[in-house]
Amino acid sequence: MAHFVFEADLHGLLKLDTPIPNAPPARWQRKAKESSGPGPSPAASMSPMKPANRSYGGSKTPSKTPEKQTLNVSMGMRVPATSTSSAGLSGACKWNWYTARTYGPEHSCSAEEQQKSWAMNLNGFDVEEAKILRLSGKPQNAPEGYQNNLKVLYSQKTTPASSRKHGRYIPSMPDRILDAPEIRNDYYLNLIDWSSQNFLAVALDNCVYLWNHSSGEIIQLLQIENPDDYVSSVSWIKEGNYLAVGTRNAEVQLWDIQQQKRLRSMTSHSSRVGSLSWNSYILSSGSRTGHIHHHDVRVAEHHVATLTGHTQEVCGLKWSLDGRYLASGGNDNLVNIWPSVQGDTGDFTPVQTFTQHQGAVKAVAWCPWQSNVLATGGGTSDRHIRIWNVCSGTCLSAVDAHSQVCSILWSTTYKEFISGHGFAQNQLVIWKYPTMAKVTELRGHTARVLNLTMSPDGVTVASAAADETLRLWRCFEMDPIKKKEKEKANSAKSSIIHQGIR
Known part of the structure; x- marks a missing residue:
């Protein structure tokens, strides 16, 4: 039985809610005993029924509060209280041994107020107000005077590697370089074009060569016999089986690629033909006089209309993809937008005329x-690329390219376009649309870029420059995942069509 008695004694000693035997009396007990003189025994003064046997009554506050020690009731330990004044508690209940003993349980504070008071005594601040992670949605303000030594770390805006978007890879070097000897260094001419059948036509002085991109085969299509004549423009029909050729002697020739023979020669201009563009069976040609002629290649009387909106050479000419409008740029710094049908008077008049460019406008390209x-680009005295809404006639954006703009092509894969430039860096620039941010620059030509043309798959851009080279840039390579999805969609579409034919 001895060990049971020992356990009971040990249990009694470990209990914190029982008075400690043989402990010295509390300070308030000693003061009460000294002020009252001989009186009731300590046991009587400890009685909860007689708490008023003090030097002060219920209507009189004590002269001093216990400053040396307060009792943390929940932890059972004595902690210093001199660091916290009654003003620093901000109205919280100052729970201590004195309060509990003097006023009894009817004056006790709530558990929340007690916890706040203990936190103020222990830490010097309210823990709830200094928490970093809380379940509430509102951010907590730092205590007054707090300085964050790690603010540099928190000011960085970082994105996890798993969710970071990487830009596509654009090769800075050309995929292939072809020689182009005797190519004419003339800003106003259009000397290369890429067909839908993957043939690249290049005009070199008085000859036209065809380069098969698939096989690498080179074919000489024609050579002008007159030594004073030269090829000034080339343009493929949409189907890719006919090539239009403009010459210095104001002639427009039509060539059959399969038979490699000239079908017809059309003469209506009085000066060289520097620009050509197809719209179905209508071939439009721009000349040095500033006139634009429409040719119906199906009939003998091919000249069906004349557009007179420029006073100097037409160097940029392009039909829109839907065939509704023809855009023309001239050496008179004008951009005209022509309708595909005649007006009420039987004449063609431009629906829009843009005069903001300060140089010759050769670069003309419709958004796909x-x-x-x-999109239009100006020459050396202008050097600006401008984006137009031809319906409203407003300029959507303009950017200073800081160099002569010779050609513009829109990408069919990305919301981007590429421009070819002359003096002084002779580079190609890829722009993001509509932000007009510069994506990258492609360098390699040592003389100004004269013309740009794009492969039928929209991946490769061919640039012809005055350094007598053609460079092929794979700058619009499709993402492999998107490429597979597109191939699957095309195969599914073709299978459906094949089943329907059966």
Whole structure:
């Protein structure tokens, strides 16, 4: 039985809610005993029924509060209280041994107020107000005077590697370089074009060569016999089986690629033909006089209309993809937008005329996914690329290219376009649309870029420059995942068509 008695004694000693035997009396007990003189025994003064046997009554506050020690009731330990004044508690209940003993349980504070008071005594601040992670949605303000030594770390805006978007890879070097001897260094001419059948036509002085991109085969299509004559423009029909050729002697020739023979020669201009563009069976040609002629290649009387909106050479000419408008740029710094049909008077008049360029406008390109958006570029005295809404006639954006703009091509894969430039860096620049942010620059030509043309798959851009080279840039390579999805969609579409034919 001895060990049971020992356990009971040990249990009694470990209990914190029982008075400690043989402990010295509390300070308030000693003061009460000294002020009252001989009186009731300590046991009587400890009685909860007689708490008023003090030097002060219920209507009189004590002269001093216990400053040396307060009792943390929940932890059972004595902690210093001199660091916290009654003003620093901000109205919280100052729970201590004195309060509990003097006023009894009817004056006790709530558990929340006790916890706040203990936190103020222990830490010097309210823990709830200093928490970093809370379940509430509102951010907590730092205590007054707090300085964050790690603020540099928290000011960095970082994105996890798993969710970071990487830009596509654009090769800075050309995929292939072809020699182009005797190519004419003339800003106003259009000397290369890429067909839908993957043939690249290049005009070198008085000859036209065809380069098969698939096989690498080179074919000489024609050579002008007159030594004073030269080829000034080339343009493929949409189907890719006919090539239009403009010459210095104001002639427009039509060539059959399969038979490699000239079908017809059309003469209506009085000076060289520097620009050509197809719209179905209508071939439009721009000349040095500033006139634009429409040729119906199906009939003998091919000259069906004349557009007179420029006073100097027409060097940029392009039909929109839907065939509704023809855009023309001239050496008179004008950009005209022509309708595909005649007006009420039987004449063609431009629906829009843009005069903001300060130089010759050769670079003219229609946006492939917005049929009413046109991009134009100015020459050496202008050096600006401008984006137009041809329906409203407003300039959507303009950017200073800091160099002569010779050609512009829109990408069919990305919301981007590429421009070819002359003096002084002779580079190609890829721009993001509509932000007009510069994506990258492609360098390699040692003389100005004269013309740009794009492969039928929209991946490769061919640039012809005055350094007598053609460079092929794979700058619009499709993402492999998107490429597979597109191939699957095309195969599914072709299978459906094949089943329907059966």
